Amino acid sequence: MARTFIIDEMVGSRGLIRRDEFVKIITSALYSLGYGKAGALLEEESQIKLHPSSVTSFMQLVLEGKWDDSITILREFGLSPETKKCATFVILEQKYLEHLQSGNTKDALLTLRNEISPLCINTNRVHQLAACLVSHSQIIIPSTETIFVSSRQEILENLQKLLPAEVIVPERRLEQLVEQALDRQRESCVFHNILDSGLSLYIDHRCESHQIPSENIQVLQAHGGEVWYVQFSHNGKYLASAATDRMTLKSGRVCLKHLLAGHNKLVCTVSWSPDDSQLLTCGLEEVVRRWDVQSGKCLHVYENLGTALVSCGWFPDGKGVFCGATDKSICIWYLDGREEECWRGHRTLQTSEMAITNDGKSLLSLCQDSAIVFLDRQAKFERLIEEDQAITSFSLSKDSKFLLVNLANEEIHLWSLEGDFKVICTNKGHKRSRFVVRSCFGGIEQGFIASGSEDSQVYIWHRSTGELLLTLPGHSGAVNCVSWNPCNLHMMASASDDRNVIIWGC
Known part of the structure; x- marks a missing residue:
């Protein structure tokens, strides 16, 4: 069955990459990694050959040490005079050294005198080669057949670097391009060291300033009062914001969906x-409401007779909800409102700070001014995360291994929840004197920490080092809450007393 392919000349979002060159680089990478079948299949399907037959013959001749024939083919490639001369020099130098190694000094001398010298390039190198005729100590010459072959492969790789990409794709070109990109990132990125089973691993979180959402791309002005809370959905398609006037739901770039x-x-x-199909909202010392995202209708109201609710959250399986109450209890309900479990006692304060681990087995709640209780539901075991300052808010990482704790003394502590709970990093710089200011994880592998601040700015730190990377001006009132889009890592939202929500991008 015949197939016809239409190949666009240029590809990429900016139209700067030639399709044929791009495919050749990928094919070459597959071959160099040992995926010969995949490389051959890509050549067949794309109908773009890695090398024309003349180049394949040239490469084979170099590996076989047929120097004169390889130079003959080289002259057919349409190279510039300078490139042709340099490539010829590389080939003839190898021819000369192999004559020396085999003890054929006569042919070596003829190659140096009649072929290398007339090229009139790299005079110093020619003098070094001539000295080898007198003393082999001035240059290391391979002494085994195995090293011989390796040396020819090395020469071929040098030729691949020298010749234009349209003639021959340089060996490991894709790896080189990736390494160059990483080198450029290292110039402006902060790398952190992680010790894992005794190994030192360096992880690049792409923290160049242009990759952190630092540009004010949209201001949302749907609220008529101070905006206290903002949160992206798990799929990153929706944004919920809570203010002193009303609750809003937004989607798209970014347009109002529901009030x-x-x-x-x-x-x-x-x-x-x-699954982002529903949303819980908690009134301040009131009730919890469950909403349908698509219709905006209230599906259920959760309330506790004789006491008011101050916080809420979902279980990871979506089959139940949990709420903190003003009587310092934690209640767990099925979706239809039937109570499944209730933890009574000094486990919550009149604050909205609660979280659940991603396996659904443990709950975290602010139980004292300076302590968070970690409740193991299955083992009925409690542990305290204690600070020496008042805790104003906290945020759990996506993998449930880390906890951000905002303190009244204008510090944000990063706790490790693996093994013995401990503070592993302190973030400083933001301002907080009167209000609740919230922080969050974000970026690739949640490698950054962002926080609001009472000086009307958003602060961003590197998670592992605590280094302050950016401060983002744009609001005219205290920034109460920030949320980093979990899917679009180049998008972040901030909520402020100036009644606005700012969408940040790159």
């Missing part, structure tokens, strides 16, 4: 269902 009205008091927190 969620129904609470009698201010909305203090929101929580997305695991």
Whole structure:
């Protein structure tokens, strides 16, 4: 069956890459990594050969040491005079050294006198080669057949670097391009060291300033009051914001989807269902409402007779919700409102700070001014995460291994929740004196920390080092909350007392 391919000349978002060259680089990488079948299949399917037959013959002649024939083919490549002369010099130098190694000094002398010298390039190198006729000590010459072959492969790689890419794709070209990109990132990136089973691993979090969402790309002005809370959905397609006037739901780039009205008091927190089809909202010391995202309708109201609710969240399987109450209890409900479990006692404060680990087995809640309780639901075991300052808010990482704790003394502590709980990094710089300011993880592998601040700026640190990377001006009031898009890592939202939500991008 015949197939016809239409190949665009240029590819890439900016149209700067020649398709044929791009395919050749990928094919070459497949061959060099040992994936010969995959490389051959790509050549067949794309109908773009890695090398024309003349180049393949040239490469084979070099590996076989047929120097005169390889120079003859080289002259057919249409090279510039300078490139042709340099490539010829590389080939003839190898021819000369192999004559020397085999003890054929007569042919070596003829090659040097009649072929290399007339090229009139690299005079110093020619003098060094001539000296080898007198003393072999001035240059290391391979002494085994195995090294001979390796030396020819090395010569071929040098020729590949010298000749234009349209003639022959340089060996390991894709690896070189990736390494060059990483080198450029190292110039402006902060790399951190992780010790894992005794190995030192360096992870590049691409923290160049142009890759952190630092440009004000949109201002959302749907609210008529201070915006206290903002949160992206898990799929990154929706953004929920809570303010002193109402609750809003936004989508797209970024347009208003719903105004969620129904609470009698201010909305203090929101929580997305695991599949993002529903949303929980908690009124300040009031009730928790469950909403349908598509229709904007309230599906259920959760309330605890005799006490008010102050926080809420979803279980990872989406089959239940949990809420913190003003009587310092934690209640767990099925979606239809039936109570599954209730933890009573000094486990919550009148604050919206609660979280659940990604396996659903443990709950975290602010239980004292300076302590967070870690509740193991299965083992009925409790541990305290204690600070020596008042805790204003906290945020759990996606993998549940780390906890961000915002303190009243204008510090943000990064806790490790593996093994013995401990502070592993301290972030400083943002301002907080009166209000609750929230922080979050974000970026590739959640390698950054972002926080609001009472000086109207957003602060961004490197997670592992605590180094302050950026401060983002744009708001005219205290920034209360930030949320980093979990799917579009180049998007972030910040909520402020100036009644606005700013969308940050790259």
